[in-house]
Amino acid sequence: MQRLPLKSKVLNENQIVAESLRERFREHGILCLNLISSPGSGKTALLERTLASLDPSTRVCVLTGDIQTDNDARRLAQYGFPVQQITTGGTCHLDGRMIEKHLAAWNLEDIDLLFIENVGNLVCPSSYDLGEASKIVLLSVTEGEDKPLKYPSIFFKSDLFILTKIDLLPYVPFDADVAEANARLVHPGIEIVRASSTAAGGLDQWLAWLTQRMAQAQQDALSAAHATD
Amino acid sequence: MHELSIAESILAAVRKELAGHPGARPIRVGLRIGELAAVDVDSLTFCFEAVVKGTEWETLQLDARVCPQRRLCRDCRNQFAVVEYNAACPACAGRNTSLTSGDELDFDYLEVETDATPAAQVKGAE
Numbered sequence: 056m057q058r059l060p061l062k063s064k065v066l067n068e069n070q071i072v073a074e075s076l077r078e079r080f081r082e083h084g085i086l087c088l089n090l091i092s093s094p095g096s097g098k099t100a101l102l103e104r105t106l107a108s109l110d111p112s113t114r115v116c117v118l119t120g121d122i123q124t125d126n127d128a129r130r131l132a133q134y135g136f137p138v139q140q141i142t143t144g145g146t147c148h149l150d151g152r153m154i155e156k157h158l159a160a161w162n163l164e165d166i167d168l169l170f171i172e173n174v175g176n177l178v179c180p181s182s183y184d185l186g187e188a189s190k191i192v193l194l195s196v197t198e199g200e201d202k203p204l205k206y207p208s209i210f211f212k213s214d215l216f217i218l219t220k221i222d223l224l225p226y227v228p229f230d231a232d233v234a235e236a237n238a239r240l241v242h243p244g245i246e247i248v249r250a251s252s253t254a255a256g257g258l259d260q261w262l263a264w265l266t267q268r269m270a271q272a273q274q275d276a277l278s279a280a281h282a283t284d
Numbered sequence: 285m286h287e288l289s290i291a292e293s294i295l296a297a298v299r300k301e302l303a304g305h306p307g308a309r310p311i312r313v314g315l316r317i318g319e320l321a322a323v324d325v326d327s328l329t330f331c332f333e334a335v336v337k338g339t340e341w342e343t344l345q346l347d348a349r350v351c352p353q354r355r356l357c358r359d360c361r362n363q364f365a366v367v368e369y370n371a372a373c374p375a376c377a378g379r380n381t382s383l384t385s386g387d388e389l390d391f392d393y394l395e396v397e398t399d400a401t402p403a404a405q406v407k408g409a410e
Contacts, residue, residue: 056311057398061301061391065293065315148286179286181322182389207369208322211387241369243379 069183072151076186079163084276086269087169089185091209092193093202094175097219099127100252101193101261102170106134108262114165118157119172120149127172137161148179151186168269177202181209188272189214194238196220196229203237210241215248217261222251287324290389291331295341301394312345314392319353321389353386 064070080087090098102117109115113136119127120141128140139157141149149171171187173180181190192213194202197220203210210216216238218231235247248264251257298313317323325348332346353366357373358380364373366386372379 057308057396059301059305059394059396061297061313061394063297063391065290065297065389065391067297068293146286146289148289150289178322182286182290204369206322208320208387211320211383239379240371243371243381 066182066184069151072155073184073186076151076154076158077188080169080186080188081276081279083163083166084273085163085166085169086272087171087185087187088268089171089173089180089187089190090193091173091177091180091190091213092175092195092219093177093198096175096193096195096198097252098172098175098193099130101217101219101250101258102131102172103134104252104258105170105262105265106131106136108258109136111135113168115168115170116161116166117170117172118149118154120153120174122147122174143174147174147176148183149173149185150183154185167273168265177206177209181212188268191215191217193217193219194234196223196227196231196234198229200230200234201237203234203241207241210238210245213242213245215246215264218247218249220251221249222254222257287327288331288335290323290328291335294332294346294391295335295344297391298341298344298394302396305396305398308396308398310341310344310394310396312347312395314394315346315348316351316388316390316392317348318351318386318388320383320387323389325350347392349392351385351388354384355381356384357381 092098115136117131117136117138118141119131120143121127122143122145125140128138131138139160141153141157171185190213192209218234224231238245238247248260250261294313298310302308302310317325328348329346336342336344354363355366355371356363357376357378359378360373360376362373362375371381373381
């Protein structure tokens with residue numbers, strides 16, 4: 056019997072695709088954000104209100120994943136920005152190849168911001184790198200405060216935690232401070248914003264985060280271009 | 285249930301590795317799975333058995349070792365095992381800590397039989 060050392064990652068094939076996507080996003084100064092949550096936490100609603108509030112000259116595209124139906128793509132397409140549905144046909148997560156395949160329809164030169172709305176699932180999408188700059192996890196106040204402890208992987212891997220539906224806080228026994236403390240227990244450096252997709256000004260914290268990250272991505276692309284001059 | 289996709293990735297990687305070792309028969313593939321990897325070992329084992337069933341890889345076994353979360357405190361340099369996902373340092377209570385293991389989903393080894401080590405001899409050694 057011989058023991059061969061095997062030093063690669065199990066999802067090495069996906070990792071290779073993801074790294075190539077990340078490199079292409081970086082070259083073109085695209086900020087790619089991968090939104091992950093349970094079904095019904097408000098990813099599509101947040102994206103709808105975000106698209107509605109963006110300046111029409113913003114060069115934003117959306118890839119939205121679901122197991123079945125193109126309902127979300129139809130909802131998101133109303134705002135005049137390019138949207139594609141990725142229907143996985145049973146698969147519980149998006150992977151790098153799906154992103155690569157759908158991006159082929161767009162010219163990356165024309166994109167500054169790419170949202171990927173993952174399949175509603177708090178577990179499986181956390182294992183698949185899509186080349187994004189950041190994973191963003193959403194949790195709504197109608198869920199449990201202990202979700203960051205029950206699903207630590209996604210809270211650990213996300214740069215930003217958006218607590219959604221905060222307009223419902225008066226009606227539900229949900230302690231937002233406990234939920235945030237739980238997220239920080241799992242991931243001390245995680246950034247947190249509170250959001251409501253229905254209340255006036257409910258997206259202010261999130262949009263401020265987004266504006267700051269987009270400016271930073273453009274800055275990075277400029278310095279990278281100067282470095283190669 | 286992404287364990288099925290992962291099981292397929294494991295088999296694909298084993299086949300690729302074996303292409304460089306003609307005549308080697310795979311016995312066992314070792315994995316290191318962090319507790320933050322969001323992969324259920326029982327489910328993965330079940331899926332892997334389903335993926336190899338009826339194929340020439342049917343006897344290939346999975347040896348998945350779960351790696352607990354360990355962190356390093358950047359302030360007091362204490363290395364500690366994380367209990368119940370609490371990332372704070374138990375020595376100085378500082379929260380400036382970084383993960384040193386626990387999120388891996390890596391291959392470890394591939395055990396193979398070659399003609400130089402026939403099955404009978406291997407059984408005798410065990």
